[in-house]
Amino acid sequence: MSTATPGTTATLGTTLALGAHRAGYELRGYFRSSDTLFFTFLFPVLMLGLFSTVFGGSGDITGGPGVAAISAAQLYLPGMMAAGLLLSGFQNLAIDIATERSDGTLKRLGGTPLSPVSYFAGKLGEVLVTGLLQAALLLAAAAFIFHVPLPSTVEAWGTFAWVFLLGLTASALLGIAVSALPRSARSASAVVVPIGLVLQFVSGVYLFFWLLPDWLQNLASVFPLVWMARGLRAVFLPAEYATLEPGGEWNLGWVALVLAGWLVIGVIVSRLTFRWNRRDA
Template sequence: MSVLALGASRVGYEVRGYFRAPDTLLFTFFFPVMMLALFSSIFGADGDLVVGPEVEALSAAQLYLPGMLAAGLLLSGFQNLATDIAMERSDGTLKRLGGTPLSPLSYFLGKFGQVFATGIVQATLLLLVAAFGFGVELPTSLESWTTFAWVFVLGILTSALLGIAMSAVPRTGKSAVAVVVPVALILQFTSGVYLFFWLLPDWLQNLASLFPLVWMARGMRAVFLPEDFATLEPAGAWELGWVAVALLIWLVVGAVLSLLTFRWNRRSG
């Protein structure tokens, strides 16, 4: 079989394995949905929120939706693959696959397919909960949904590649969660997911902007928040061009690191 055919055959296997793992579903698939519901219920109990000067009041659900969509990309790609591959390396799965005709590229294609499939379902579920559960008005313009599409694709690809690279860091499968989850959690708190980005101190905004989640979240805010909210961004604009550039840079970095670090079996010593 060709590399593409083997990769395609792995997608179904990876998707089935993903949905058969309750812990994975809880921490990467349903977690953003649960957090959106939690924040919307807690902070939306007293009505719409005013979060900055010269911007309209919005419901908590609408304010938190962009961040939760960005977090979903990070969790589905980075956290899920980093822990999953580290555990597969630790339990000998990768070593066994290395003795088959499966190439690393086919293996990656299977993982990418799983991340895309589950990421699309997760984003759809988030949008449905926001719209029908909390009354969020979704965009109606083709331009907005086009922006959503390319931010989603670049974001989830970048997250997946960085997850593959990060999988080489944990020494054992048991330590994978302890190593990966804190990194993902810190990025979420500093990138405008749980805390509104414009309320963070300038030094923290500048530091967080070195990482891709900030740009995923900003791209999602450009889609789901009114235009006047762009004035709250560091440069007073959405800067979608820079969003694309930043994500492309991190995509290349992730690809290079994945190629340099991925092994079917961890090197001794």
């Protein structure tokens, strides 16, 4: 027998309905912003093209002894995909929410029936839709422009699906949490962008992870981007490339565990730090 009461069901239904309505509103605003569209959708594709051209001009390259040589585009695709998830979730949301708090948007929303849960749901809905579109664009460019072979098994695409969803959701929730740090809209980019940029350089996006010093690999492995990129490498790179990873295997169980852990941390910190008003208001 269900223990839910009619009032609880109605409250849940209202929360979800407001979240869905808010997601639609967020998406309309998102697609009206040309600069956001460029950096979210085209930046990973442009970076994939740049790195493929710079490092692939002499033909296929290899990650090390005993592994097959593949195109630079295929080598860089997992990292660029992971970076795109970080941009869509962490960076965009952190800056967006900090700006809304600074310009008084959140204060006005706090006076409406919109709950923080509905507000979060709207932001997560926007990130999910835009993240899917961005991933589709990047995969299409990789396949049709750079001739990267895409996975051909259901298992590989299943791995891609859960790494994508866990990574994107964890990134979004951490973006909500970090949005509490900037004290103004003007400082939001200055606070958030360097964090994302440093994480990309030490997490195997622009530099092959196996070429980094062991101490830097260990330090970077504390953060979720390393595991997002590692899970995506398991999808898009040949199986023998697992020997270049720490421990000599993809270790997808740890990928799932770490990303799920950061998702939980994001939920807790977001709920503890989120305020409709600025801290100095």
